[in-house]
Amino acid sequence: MKKFFQLEQNHTNVKTEVLAGITTFLTMVYIVVVNPAILSNAGVPFDQVFMATIIAAVVGTLIMAFAANYPIAIAPGMGLNAYFVTEVVQQDVSYSVILGAVFVAGVLFVILSMTSLRKTLIMAIPASLKYGITSGIGLFIAFLGLRMSGIIVESDSTLVTLGDLTAPGTLLTIFGLFVTLALIARNVTSGLFIGMFVTGVLGFFTGQLQIDQLVAAPPAPVFWDMDIAAVFSNGLYTVIFAFLLVTIFDTTGTMIGVAEQAGFIRKDGSLPRARAALMADASATTVGAMFGTSPSSAYIESSSGVAAGGRTGLTTFVVAGLFIVSIFFAPIVGAVSGLPAITAPVLIIVGCFMMEGLAKVNWGSFDDAFPAFIIILSMPLTSSIATGIAFGFITYPVLKLVVGKGKQVHWMLYMFAFIFILQMIFFPGH
Numbered sequence: 001m002k003k004f005f006q007l008e009q010n011h012t013n014v015k016t017e018v019l020a021g022i023t024t025f026l027t028m029v030y031i032v033v034v035n036p037a038i039l040s041n042a043g044v045p046f047d048q049v050f051m052a053t054i055i056a057a058v059v060g061t062l063i064m065a066f067a068a069n070y071p072i073a074i075a076p077g078m079g080l081n082a083y084f085v086t087e088v089v090q091q092d093v094s095y096s097v098i099l100g101a102v103f104v105a106g107v108l109f110v111i112l113s114m115t116s117l118r119k120t121l122i123m124a125i126p127a128s129l130k131y132g133i134t135s136g137i138g139l140f141i142a143f144l145g146l147r148m149s150g151i152i153v154e155s156d157s158t159l160v161t162l163g164d165l166t167a168p169g170t171l172l173t174i175f176g177l178f179v180t181l182a183l184i185a186r187n188v189t190s191g192l193f194i195g196m197f198v199t200g201v202l203g204f205f206t207g208q209l210q211i212d213q214l215v216a217a218p219p220a221p222v223f224w225d226m227d228i229a230a231v232f233s234n235g236l237y238t239v240i241f242a243f244l245l246v247t248i249f250d251t252t253g254t255m256i257g258v259a260e261q262a263g264f265i266r267k268d269g270s271l272p273r274a275r276a277a278l279m280a281d282a283s284a285t286t287v288g289a290m291f292g293t294s295p296s297s298a299y300i301e302s303s304s305g306v307a308a309g310g311r312t313g314l315t316t317f318v319v320a321g322l323f324i325v326s327i328f329f330a331p332i333v334g335a336v337s338g339l340p341a342i343t344a345p346v347l348i349i350v351g352c353f354m355m356e357g358l359a360k361v362n363w364g365s366f367d368d369a370f371p372a373f374i375i376i377l378s379m380p381l382t383s384s385i386a387t388g389i390a391f392g393f394i395t396y397p398v399l400k401l402v403v404g405k406g407k408q409v410h411w412m413l414y415m416f417a418f419i420f421i422l423q424m425i426f427f428p429g430h
Contacts, residue, residue: 005069010311017071020310021318024073026190027301028319030346031057031075032326033196035293037337038081038144042088042095044292046337047219050330052076052291054323055221060284060296061320065313068277071305072258073319074284077250077297078350079137080243082144083385084294087239090384099226099289101236105243106286106295112248113278121248124410129392130249131357132372136379136388137246142351143380149173149344172203172341180345189304192346199342209339213331221291238423242386247295251281254298262306300353367399390420 007013036049053076060074087098112121146152147160150170155161163170180195188194203209231240255277259265264272271277284296305315326333336342358376362368371392379388393416397409 005065005312005314005317007312007314012309012311014314016309017312017314018318020071020305020308020315022322023189023308024071024299024302024305024310024315025319025322026193027304028073028075028299029322029326030192030196030343031078032323033333033337034078034343034346035076035081036333037340037343038085039095039293040337042085042098044095044099045222046334047330048222048225048292050333051219051221051327052288052293054327055291056284056288056293056296057323058320059287060280061316061323063283064277064280064298065316065320068273068280069313070259070264070273070277071262071310071312071315072255072277072280072302073299073305073316074281074296075299075323076284076288076293077247077295077299078347079141079250079354079385080246080297081294082141082347083137083242083246086383087236087386091234091236091239093230093234093236094227095292096225096227097230097234097236098239099292100228100231101239102243102293102295103226103228103286103289104231105240105247106282106289108240108244109247109282109285110279112244113275113282121412124412125249126368126396126413128361128368128372129375129396130253131361132375132392133246133249133385133389134253135355135358135372136376137385138351138354139376139380140351140383140385141354142348145344145347145351148340148347150340151344168206168208169339169341172199172206172208172339173344175199175202176341177345177348180349184349189308192349195345196336196342199345200336200339203339203341208341209335211332211335215328216331218327219330224290225292226289238386238390238420242389243295245389246385247281247285247297251297252278254300254302257300258298258302258306261303262311367396367403367405370399371396390424393417394420394424 032053035053036046039049040046057075064070064072064074084098088095150163150167151173152160153163176195176199179198180191183191183195200209259271281296281298288296361372374395375388375392378391379385397413397417400406400409
């Protein structure tokens, strides 16, 4: 094991790697609860999402461990799970069709990861659009958390308004939110998970959370529950593109950030074994769709394990092992995911984390600022990540042409803008 993971060359040891793996797992295990809670709103059976979440996490994380030897964990990403739900509603199709779109995006993701196209695509899209997309998704999922908890409710006159803050579930959400905020502000490791645990304990004693069973045999995974043909017959090309584009940006940015923290980036800016690392999330996305979950991504929570000393794939091997153990706790996860007050604070706080990139947008340059702004504004208001991306990709090259900077725009952006304009005209709502 020491030789395989090259522990000595990376100046680490088994004890450090195991502790780092436990740390990473505890900071990201909330996804096992939150993902089924979100996707079940689209009609996907809870047991199917629960198993699919773990299967995708294990597959992606093990590839990262053995092929890339990096302490970077993979699991279904936040944001795209919420987008998955809204597309089931807006497109008026079954969840099997949207799973088909995720699968197609995953296959394209694998192909891109095997070539230099992924790097070209990332380099072609300007920073303002990248940060706008990430921040827009942050608002999108934070808004979802506020709605799930009852803090914000629908209104006939103003679309949304403040809900009944005295309702038991809403009060519990507010309690959990402030407990978790305090933990995060104090830089407590596993703050999100501990916040969920404390909220769950209070929910149990107030009768809002009922747990009838602690452990049970794992639910049987459902294989190939998707409708690929309906993806094309319904013209869901923008949905595929949204899944693909956001996953590429999210996971690549996270991977680079964690790699820099761990000291893996070379002086020339390259990342050793990059192709193997990029295949991990692409493979997890494809496999996850086959079992019933939204796209997977590298997790920024991996930085907690790196901070604890993790430097090799042994850290992520431990994470994968702990995910496998978690399959026996489906009864607890099912009970917890059924109480929005436990999961809503996570959505709201993760949404805040995703706003960090706004500081890097050049707000002094209107032709850079407005495309980012329209993305951020339109995603939560239209409940569509794809629509936000389309608005940004159309306005950016148009504004650059108007101010005489058209040559600075990569040809791929003009192509995407043209495609999105056609889509808006002939396939509105898709």
